[in-house]
Amino acid sequence: MPAAKTSRTRGPGQKAGLSRESVLDHALTLVDRVGLAALTMRGLGAELGVEAMTVYHYVPTKDALLDGILERAFTLATPDIDTTRPWQESLHDYAHGLYQGLLRHPGVLPLASSRPAATPDMLDRAEDYLRLLVDAGFALGRALHMVNALTVFVIGHATAAAAVRTAAQGASQEPEADAGSTAWVAGLDADRYPLLVEAARTGQGTDDDERFAFAVDSLITGFADRGPA
Amino acid sequence: MPAAKTSRTRGPGQKAGLSRESVLDHALTLVDRVGLAALTMRGLGAELGVEAMTVYHYVPTKDALLDGILERAFTLATPDIDTTRPWQESLHDYAHGLYQGLLRHPGVLPLASSRPAATPDMLDRAEDYLRLLVDAGFALGRALHMVNALTVFVIGHATAAAAVRTAAQGASQEPEADAGSTAWVAGLDADRYPLLVEAARTGQGTDDDERFAFAVDSLITGFADRGPA
DNA sequence: ACTATGCTTCTTACGTCGTAAGAATGTCAA
DNA sequence: TTGACATTCTTACGACGTAAGAAGCATAGT
Numbered sequence: 001m002p003a004a005k006t007s008r009t010r011g012p013g014q015k016a017g018l019s020r021e022s023v024l025d026h027a028l029t030l031v032d033r034v035g036l037a038a039l040t041m042r043g044l045g046a047e048l049g050v051e052a053m054t055v056y057h058y059v060p061t062k063d064a065l066l067d068g069i070l071e072r073a074f075t076l077a078t079p080d081i082d083t084t085r086p087w088q089e090s091l092h093d094y095a096h097g098l099y100q101g102l103l104r105h106p107g108v109l110p111l112a113s114s115r116p117a118a119t120p121d122m123l124d125r126a127e128d129y130l131r132l133l134v135d136a137g138f139a140l141g142r143a144l145h146m147v148n149a150l151t152v153f154v155i156g157h158a159t160a161a162a163a164v165r166t167a168a169q170g171a172s173q174e175p176e177a178d179a180g181s182t183a184w185v186a187g188l189d190a191d192r193y194p195l196l197v198e199a200a201r202t203g204q205g206t207d208d209d210e211r212f213a214f215a216v217d218s219l220i221t222g223f224a225d226r227g228p229a
Numbered sequence: 230m231p232a233a234k235t236s237r238t239r240g241p242g243q244k245a246g247l248s249r250e251s252v253l254d255h256a257l258t259l260v261d262r263v264g265l266a267a268l269t270m271r272g273l274g275a276e277l278g279v280e281a282m283t284v285y286h287y288v289p290t291k292d293a294l295l296d297g298i299l300e301r302a303f304t305l306a307t308p309d310i311d312t313t314r315p316w317q318e319s320l321h322d323y324a325h326g327l328y329q330g331l332l333r334h335p336g337v338l339p340l341a342s343s344r345p346a347a348t349p350d351m352l353d354r355a356e357d358y359l360r361l362l363v364d365a366g367f368a369l370g371r372a373l374h375m376v377n378a379l380t381v382f383v384i385g386h387a388t389a390a391a392a393v394r395t396a397a398q399g400a401s402q403e404p405e406a407d408a409g410s411t412a413w414v415a416g417l418d419a420d421r422y423p424l425l426v427e428a429a430r431t432g433q434g435t436d437d438d439e440r441f442a443f444a445v446d447s448l449i450t451g452f453a454d455r456g457p458a
Numbered sequence: 459a460c461t462a463t464g465c466t467t468c469t470t471a472c473g474t475c476g477t478a479a480g481a482a483t484g485t486c487a488a
Numbered sequence: 489t490t491g492a493c494a495t496t497c498t499t500a501c502g503a504c505g506t507a508a509g510a511a512g513c514a515t516a517g518t
Contacts, residue, residue, distance in 0.1 A: 127425055291505065
């Protein structure tokens, strides 16, 4: 076999065929594999078959790299929704589509807490839904409130879900760790937290996706209750 | 004047009067002042008038320190609400109280994205509200969904609000930066984002607290629409 | 009073991180 | 051929988290 990309070093001048996009994509998959805390410039360089400093030709700083992979994750997650249907259904599909999309790269979600999620794709979607809602009779300010509330909730819920998932993957002392994100609750003091423990033991309200669906439906119902102007 | 605490060093053995709590509190105020990224063990030591390694006698690792200050922030933020009133009002007050409380320490909110917010105080509150809702006739699973949705939304919204606030503090190129977190939207391409730009220019739906209040009311209305079982 | 024990603090040092500076190698236009 | 430019590598610096253990102080047991 010819020299594999993993083994041979390369002198200066020999191109490695990189681009900003390939750098961001490799960084994204690296984060998915090793976690955000273990993403280092040297490690990313190794992933790309290149020295650490080479990465700086495509990204000015590590913070810019993090901005880039978050934006990329959002772009990949932004759903394409049919906005010709009733606004309730469109918002519902938007919320669920974005949620599922975000969970495809759970490792980068913590970045969303300290950076704005205003990528071009997200702005495009926001504009689309504003149009839909305004046409449905909502005041512009009201429509913005609705889109904002839904987006914030989706990101917040996805981030929380991702956190417990990666945490469960980290500390698995007992093999009984099933899909349950709330398994630890069952071990609490049943005298102090009777209802919490009962819910955890009987499995009531513990399913993450069910929780999400309930909240989205409640939000949309609440929107409709105020009605188009 | 006698030797001030800022100037003189201290030999081994001389106590500095520290405790886990004082360490966490100083760390919290330090984060509020310089930001989360600038929190270092050496810096925290200096804040306490002590060498960096001394901190490790009260906290096993920096990660545990971060756990501690997040828990402390949540404890300080958890509101004490009268649960003898209609469940809608109690939930409303809970959401607003927690929101305002969290914004008192905006710098630590990004930590909430990667760590569980299940402090004892938060669990106490959750248990209280579960009781309230179950007594009001909701099924236990449903009640858990409601408390969870509200909490996730409050944390998510507070985190987003804190992010834009600290971001606005960082890059103020133009002096026109008022309280507006969404000022940058007005500078977007008005042809591509007509509604977004119009909303930003006319100030419709741009107030952060108003947005929050609207979303909370919508959520609670949606809860009520499904009604107590 | 003396000494052993344990708590608190300090000193030193190691490995890793982000990244500044600039040399080396390749490509391509004049 | 000769530069100018783009891409990569090498080396190095300062800051970080923290491991290891020495140094000073208090207190209990003899």
